[in-house]
Amino acid sequence: MTPVMLLSDGYIGNGAEPWRIPDLDELPPIEVKFADDPETFAPYARDPETLARPWAVPGTPGLEHRVGGLEKEDVTGNISYDPVNHEKMVEYRRRKVEGIAREIPPTQVFGEPEGELLVIGWGSTYGAIRTAVEDCQADGLSVSWVHLRWLNPFPSDLGEIIRRFRKVLIPELNSGQLATFIRAKYLVDAIPFSKVQGLPFWTHEIEGKIRELIG
Amino acid sequence: MAQQATPKAVPTYTREDFQSDQLVRWCPGCGDYAILAQVQRTLPEMGVRRENVVFVSGIGCSSRFPYYMNTYGFHGIHGRAPAIATGLKLARPELDVWVITGDGDGLSIGTNHTLQICRRNVNVTLLLFNNQIYGLTKGQYSPTSPHGQRTYSSPYGNLDWPFNPIRVALGANAAFIARTIDRDQKHLAEVLLRAHEHRGTSFVEIYQNCIVFNDGAFEDLVDKATRDDHVLYLEHGKPMVFGKNRDKGIRLDGLQPQVVSLSDGRWSVSDLLVHDEKEPSGALAEILASFQERPGFPRPVGVFRDIERPIYEEEIHRLVEQASASTTDQDLMELLEGGETWIVKEEEEPAPVQA
Numbered sequence: 001m002t003p004v005m006l007l008s009d010g011y012i013g014n015g016a017e018p019w020r021i022p023d024l025d026e027l028p029p030i031e032v033k034f035a036d037d038p039e040t041f042a043p044y045a046r047d048p049e050t051l052a053r054p055w056a057v058p059g060t061p062g063l064e065h066r067v068g069g070l071e072k073e074d075v076t077g078n079i080s081y082d083p084v085n086h087e088k089m090v091e092y093r094r095r096k097v098e099g100i101a102r103e104i105p106p107t108q109v110f111g112e113p114e115g116e117l118l119v120i121g122w123g124s125t126y127g128a129i130r131t132a133v134e135d136c137q138a139d140g141l142s143v144s145w146v147h148l149r150w151l152n153p154f155p156s157d158l159g160e161i162i163r164r165f166r167k168v169l170i171p172e173l174n175s176g177q178l179a180t181f182i183r184a185k186y187l188v189d190a191i192p193f194s195k196v197q198g199l200p201f202w203t204h205e206i207e208g209k210i211r212e213l214i215g
Numbered sequence: 216m217a218q219q220a221t222p223k224a225v226p227t228y229t230r231e232d233f234q235s236d237q238l239v240r241w242c243p244g245c246g247d248y249a250i251l252a253q254v255q256r257t258l259p260e261m262g263v264r265r266e267n268v269v270f271v272s273g274i275g276c277s278s279r280f281p282y283y284m285n286t287y288g289f290h291g292i293h294g295r296a297p298a299i300a301t302g303l304k305l306a307r308p309e310l311d312v313w314v315i316t317g318d319g320d321g322l323s324i325g326t327n328h329t330l331q332i333c334r335r336n337v338n339v340t341l342l343l344f345n346n347q348i349y350g351l352t353k354g355q356y357s358p359t360s361p362h363g364q365r366t367y368s369s370p371y372g373n374l375d376w377p378f379n380p381i382r383v384a385l386g387a388n389a390a391f392i393a394r395t396i397d398r399d400q401k402h403l404a405e406v407l408l409r410a411h412e413h414r415g416t417s418f419v420e421i422y423q424n425c426i427v428f429n430d431g432a433f434e435d436l437v438d439k440a441t442r443d444d445h446v447l448y449l450e451h452g453k454p455m456v457f458g459k460n461r462d463k464g465i466r467l468d469g470l471q472p473q474v475v476s477l478s479d480g481r482w483s484v485s486d487l488l489v490h491d492e493k494e495p496s497g498a499l500a501e502i503l504a505s506f507q508e509r510p511g512f513p514r515p516v517g518v519f520r521d522i523e524r525p526i527y528e529e530e531i532h533r534l535v536e537q538a539s540a541s542t543t544d545q546d547l548m549e550l551l552e553g554g555e556t557w558i559v560k561e562e563e564e565p566a567p568v569q570a
Contacts, residue, residue: 018559021551058287058303058310061266066235066282068290069274079237079282 001052002096007151009173011124011200038062043077051096101153107161111137111144114164116214119145120190122178125171125201132206143210151178159186167213169193171206228259235285241276246397246423250344251283253403261411263311270313271300273325276351277317277344277423294325297332300339301527308528314341318359319349322378326358333387335527336415340407343380343418346425347432354428366428381504381519384418385497391417392500392520397424398437402448402516415524436514449503449517454487457513464488465513472502474511492521 035041035054043065044053056063065077073080074088109118110133121129126147133145146161148154162168162182168190170179176192183190193209195201233255241247258268268286272278274293281288291299296314304312314332321329321343332341348366349355355368359380363372384392391413395406403421410417422433435445443459455465462478464487475482491499500519506512539545 018557020559021556024548024551058269058307059267061264064266064286066237066284066288066290068272068281068288070279070282070290079240 001055002100007123009124010198011173015124034060035063036060041065042075043067044072045075046092050099051092098153101150101156104150104153104155107146107148107155107157109144109146109161112142113144113161115142115144116165117141117143117167117169117210118162118165119143119169119171119206119210120148120162120178120182121145121171122148122151123173125173125206128201128203128206129171131203132210135203135207136210141210141214143214148178151181154181154185162186162188162190167191169209169213171195171201171209173201223264225262225264228265230255230259232265233258233285235283237282239283240279242427244426245276246346246425247277247280247344249397249400250342250403250421250423251280253400253407254342255284257404257407257411260408261311267309268311268313269300269303270315271296271303272315273317273320274351275317275320275349276346276425277315277342278320280315294320294323295328296320297325297328297337297339297341301332301335301337304337304339304528305531308338308532312339314339316341316343318343318345318347318357318378318380319351322358322380322383326378326383329383330387333384333389333416333418336390336524337527338415338529340410340417341419342410343420344423345380345420346423346429347377348425348429350425350428360429379504379507380418380420382501384420385500385504385520388497388524389418390415390520390522390524391518393418393518394420394422394516396422396433396436396516399516406517409518409521413521415526436516445513447506447513447515449490449492449515449519451490451492451518451521454484454489456484456487463513467502470502472506472509472512474513492518494520495522 032055035056038061041054041056041063043056046053056065067077070079071081071086071089072078073082073085074092080086110130119129119133129145129147133143136143144165146158148158168182168188170176170182170190171193172178173195175196176194179190179192182188191213193206195205239248239251265286268284270281270284270286270288272281272290273296278290278296281290289299296316300312300314303310316325316329329341329343332339345359347357347359347361349357354366356364356366356373356375358375358378360366360369360373360375360377362374362376365372381392381394391410393406393410395403397403406419410419422436424430424433435441443457447455447457447465449455456477457463460478462476464475464477464482464484466473466475466482466486467488472488475486477483494500497520503515503519506515
């Protein structure tokens with residue numbers, strides 16, 4: 001019961017490229033265990049690892065309960081105006097989302113695992129960044145690249161990867177939102193590189209920036 | 216809204232079975248208490264299993280309602296209770312779903328959703344608590360506040376012209392439309408039972424007194440000394456008579472309703488308009504809804520309209536069944552690979568297998 005926001009953009013919407021269709025038999029089943037025991041059910045109890053609450057669906061006798069936007073008491077789900085309880089619940093929700101990082105596979109670094117410059121990208125800038133980095137690497141520049149697929153939470157190994165590079169460049173098609181988060185989270189002097197012209201990056205724009213920084 | 220056939224017998228419930236253990240947090244004297252009590256009293260008569268009952272609400276004073284019901288409940292998103300309820304009914308048509316909303320939640324931010332559920336005719340019972348004010352946010356004018364009303368956000372008088380909720384529901388072709396009043400407990404119970412019994416979206420406007428920010432908005436309609444002269448109790452098949460001495464009535468002059476006296480010898484009961492809940496066009500309900508904008512007219516309460524229309528979730532499931540029955544090729548993988556797809560082998564250039 002964690003909301004998921006999938007960020008898309010106009011480039012993905014308007015673009016066309018071959019896309020691998022997954023083999024449906026290889027997709028893992030999504031299994032949900034619904035609560036059904038009135039003796040043990042507590043609507044705001046939490047799984048110790050994931051911090052997820054149990055899920056009882058309407059139609060289950062004896063498990064009638066209410067969910068909603070007012071703050072609830074831990075475990076019982078009673079409406080609660082207790083300030084300390086509120087802080088505890090906010091903390092639960094934060095940790096629940098952070099815990100999703102456990103499911104994120106190790107981050108793949110395109111290029112050497114350490115060096116002068118790390119380019120961090122996300123979303124539809126993939127192609128332009130990749131070609132720019134490949135060209136620079138072919139010229140012997142010490143540049144590597146990480147393309148993030150998870151923005152919140154970040155992969156748990158991201159901080160360690162960032163620290164292995166002297167500089168960090170973050171090209172993105174906005175006013176530098178990812179750069180702001182990376183700087184705040186990892187205390188690194190990441191260099192934002194923005195473009196907000198309703199157009200994708202050109203490879204030469206990113207390549208030019210890389211060469212300006214380490215060329 | 217009739218419950219679909221359940222295999223198990225429905226237990227005998229009492230009012231207490233539908234009361235949750237949560238402290239009710241409305242202002243002392245709020246009209247919401249009366250509505251809550253009446254819903255809890257009438258549910259045992261409705262023949263539904265408690266675990267199949269779901270109350271869905273939006274945001275506002277009225278929308279705290281689900282917390283106080285010992286049923287499944289979802290205090291949802293501002294104005295979006297009808298959307299949540301529609302999804303729930305599509306997924307689980309056997310559930311007994313109620314939407315609780317107010318004049319702010321259902322007729323400003325959620326107007327669109329109110330209209331959509333009515334026109335689709337999803338089988339839910341929708342109670343719109345109308346207190347003609349924003350209570351939770353402390354006294355700003357709402358979409359049903361009268362023109363000219365002074366409130367904290369309209370100190371020189373409200374410039375907006377109010378929505379007439381009955382007309383809004385009619386505009387969306389709601390199949391069941393009724394109005395009742397918080398303090399008229401007997402009438403409220405009757406209307407709740409009728410609304411629940413109806414299959415399809417049952418739209419019920421409940422006049423509800425906000426004792427703190429809009430006290431007395433409906434006083435003429437509930438005060439024993441005045442109500443008989445100000446309220447017209449709608450009864451199917453009956454001529455429209457009202458008044459303390461049952462000496463006034465409604466007749467139609469062309470398309471215009473008139474209040475006439477039955478005591479001056481000019482008109483008799485047989486000249487009066489006869490209520491017809493089944494009138495298919497909605498024209499009669501529209502005339503009745505207009506009374507609140509006509510000075511000197513009584514306010515109609517009761518069932519304005521009760522017609523049959525196809526139930527949305529039943530139509531959807533019928534459509535799915537029909538489509539499934541007429542489709543032989545149901546392999547999803549085959550479907551995914553059916554368009555412009557290629558097989559890419561390692562170390563080879565992509566070669567089209569289909570174009």
